[in-house]
Amino acid sequence: MDSLRKKEKKIPTTTPNMDTDQSCTNPCCFFCTMKEPDSSLRSAGIAKIFKEMPLRDDHEHVLVLSGLWNIAMTQPDDPVFPSLGIFNCMASLICKGINNRDWLVRHQNIYIPYYAAHIIGSYTMNKVEFAEKAVESGVIPPLMELLRGKMSWVEQRVAVRALGHLASYDRTFEAVAVYEEEVVKLAMQLASTCLDVVYVNFVGVKDTMKRSKYHSDLLTRGVGGLEMENRKAEEWASQLQCWSLYLLNCFACKERSLNLICRPDFLIDLCQMWGGLVNHSSPAGIGLIRILCYSKTGRKNIAKSVEVIENLCNLSRSSDDWQYMGVDCLLLLLKDPDTRYKIIETATLFLIDLVELGSLIDRSNLGEAITRALLLDHKQTKLKFKNKRFEKALDETWELKVERRKREKMLSEEKLEERRVLVGLIKQEAKHLFWLGEVEEAAIKYTEALEICPLKLKQERMVLYSNRAQCHLLLREPDAAIRDSTRALCLSNPANSHVKSLWRRSQAYDMKGLAKESLMDCIMFINGCIRSETTKRVKIPYYATRMISKHMDATWLFANARSKFPSSQVNKVQESCGDRKSTNTDDQQYEDMMRMIIEKKSLISSLSTIIEEPMIVKGDNRRELLEKARRGKKAVARSM
Known part of the structure; x- marks a missing residue:
């Protein structure tokens, strides 16, 4: 909003002290009224x-609003x-700010x-x-x-948040649904384009003099430089996207406007919306x-x-x-007869690696649920498709989870012990071949050991899968490495806790260019290393820091926006909008920017509660590790 910059002043950076200004003579002073000891007089005065x-046109309005905001954030149930x-x-x-621009700039x-x-x-x-x-x-x-x-996008962020809360209650949903089609379309547009908007309008503007000052002040409360502004803008952009999705969730839960929300291009967009490390309390697009x-x-x-299923x-x-x-989504699709056969060929090749998964979050025996979904009418399913890999995957699942389980129930304890010893000998032979450089032969030996290793020996089988994954890595076979390391992680207790398998799968994902999964x-690998350290001084492995x-850059929230809008293009937008003087400047600037972003975009092919302000959950080191990686990035770059 460049036309307003000349008249912007610095935002109050602290909550007003209600014990100050003893000489105030303003009979309508909010802070003096708050000090009134008589509760009935105080309530009447505030009303x-x-x-x-x-x-009224009072220069202290913003100070009052800042104080009310702080109270509302800390005491929302009062x-x-x-x-x-207060709502009126x-x-x-x-309304006054929207309709009276002269008042807005004073x-x-x-x-x-x-x-x-x-x-x-x-x-x-x-x-x-x-x-x-309200x-x-x-x-x-x-x-x-x-x-x-x-x-601007700053006000859109808090507006979509408020509308999302109103739409989440049955008793107020219909009041929002009066604008249903427009609300849904606007929320979809915001979710898809807000990162581009924030980048073009703020983060990508390197000249701080060309940034909207009131945006900068709101983001940092008047304290902090360029780095702090960018960090907060990243958080707010993620919140804007997640709150837009939250509003859409309110309609989707009631099966309203599904034909709009299920537009093919928007479903693909959802796959790229990652709550991730910036707003880790929200499932974002997957939710x-x-x-x-x-x-x-x-x-x-x-x-x-195809993109969503992948x-x-x-x-x-x-x-x-x-x-x-x-996993939930794939199981729901596999259980529906109308969608099962559209996805089963693709899904089976991935889910087969999870059939031995135990508990995950609050879901127990998840591997058994996956097995039942895959093997439902498996003979007829095999006849329906002539895909050799798919047939092999189904046969492997049947053999592992049905036939082999039956056979091993018949084995005595003595026979099981004999197999355990034999597996250990084959494993040692595989290790010897591996260190001699005979990697393919070592992988064959690990396969031999897995074929006879009893299912109940989960620890031994986890190590065998993980070691075979290492062989596949050295043979430059990332898909096979991902399969084996995933199977090892399913056998670990708890799931996804075997650090060597995490590192090996991270490398395999890196080979395939799957940056988010690798990251x-x-x-998680570094978290495991930290938990296993007995000394107070924890050293993060150098190679892991280098991987992070x-x-x-590839997983940065604005990575796509940066690739679509180079610095020269961002500057051009700012310059084209910077000198307009009319009263409709801001509307026109926003419309121009949105039009450009939507046109550019077209060329590129659970109702979860969102925490109101970002916070780090105790015991979760992911954000801290990313911060350390950011700080050490330049040093790592120099040494690479």
Whole structure:
């Protein structure tokens, strides 16, 4: 919003101290009213202020809004302000900011619509009673104006958050659904393009003088330089995307607007929306895909997309936090007769590696569920398809989970012990061949050992699979290495905890150019190394740090935007929008930028709660490790 920059002032960086300014003579002072000891007088005074605030032009409005925002964020369940008319006040202030540009550029009023929408979202995120009061107060029309982009992406972020909370309650859903088609289309557009918008409009603008100052101040609360601004912009862009998906989830859960949401190009976009390490509390795109898989319409459309199925398959064989969602989606598709035969050839080649998986998150015996889904009518299924790899995979599953299990039940303890000893001898022979450089022969020996190793000897079989994966790596066979390391990780306890297999699969994914999967395995590998250290001083393996550094740029939230919009193009957009003086400058700039992004994009072929502000979960070192990798990136680059 370049036309407003000359009149922007610095945002208040601290919450107002309500014990200061003893000489205040303003009878409508919010902070003085808050100090009133008589509760009835205080409530009456606050209600009066809320009613009069949109009618007055006061330079302290932004200070009051900043204080209300802090209270709403820390005490969202407190009924005092919602009962005194705060929602009417916030709705009126947003309308005033949208419709009265002269008022918006005075004092520090540019910040007010952002704070007002944020306050609405905070008070409606937990209490349906507050949500009903907000709807009755008329907050939805002004929030819709912000969602349409009447100001900027910063206000869209808090508007879509508030609308998502209102749509999540049955008692207020229909009030949002009045705008159903528009809401769904806008949320889809935001989810697909917001990263490009934030990059072009902010992160990709290297000249800080050309960045919107009020955006910079909101992001950092007036404290921090360029690096802090970019880091917060990354978090906010991820939240904007995730909250847009959350709003879509509200409609998908009720099987509303599924034909819109299931557009083939949008389903492909969803596969690239990763909650990941920036907003790790949200499943992002996979969360919405799973919701869609609960409906017949959703399954039908997802089964048609080769890209989506491939993404689900890769996710199911990863150490991503949302691995179980990938498995859930594939199982739902396999259990539906109308979609089973559209995906079974592809899915089987991936899911076969998970048939020995035990528990994952809160799901027990997940491998058994996968086995049942794969072997349902397996003889007829084999006749239906003439794919040799597929037939072999089904036969292997049947042999491992049915025939071999029956045979081993008949073995005595003495026979089982004999096999265990024989497996150990073959394993030693394989190791000897490996160190002699006879890698192919070593892989054959590991296969021989696996064929006779009893199923109940999970630890031994885990090591055999992992060692054979190492052979495949050296033979430059990444697919085979991924299969074997995945099988080893399924046998580990808990699942995905065998550090050598994690590292080997990370290398294999790297060979195939699957940066996200490689990065997640590498981080899990480092976590395992840290847990196994007995000394206080933990050393992160150099080769793992180098792998993380390699994939940081490829998995950066704005990596695609950066490739589509080089610095020269970002500068051109800024220059073309920078000198306009009309009252419609901001609307025009936003529309121009959105048009460019959508056109550029067209050339390139569980309703989960989202934490309101990003936080690191105790015991989860992934964010910390990524931070260390970022700090050490230059040093690593010099040494490579």
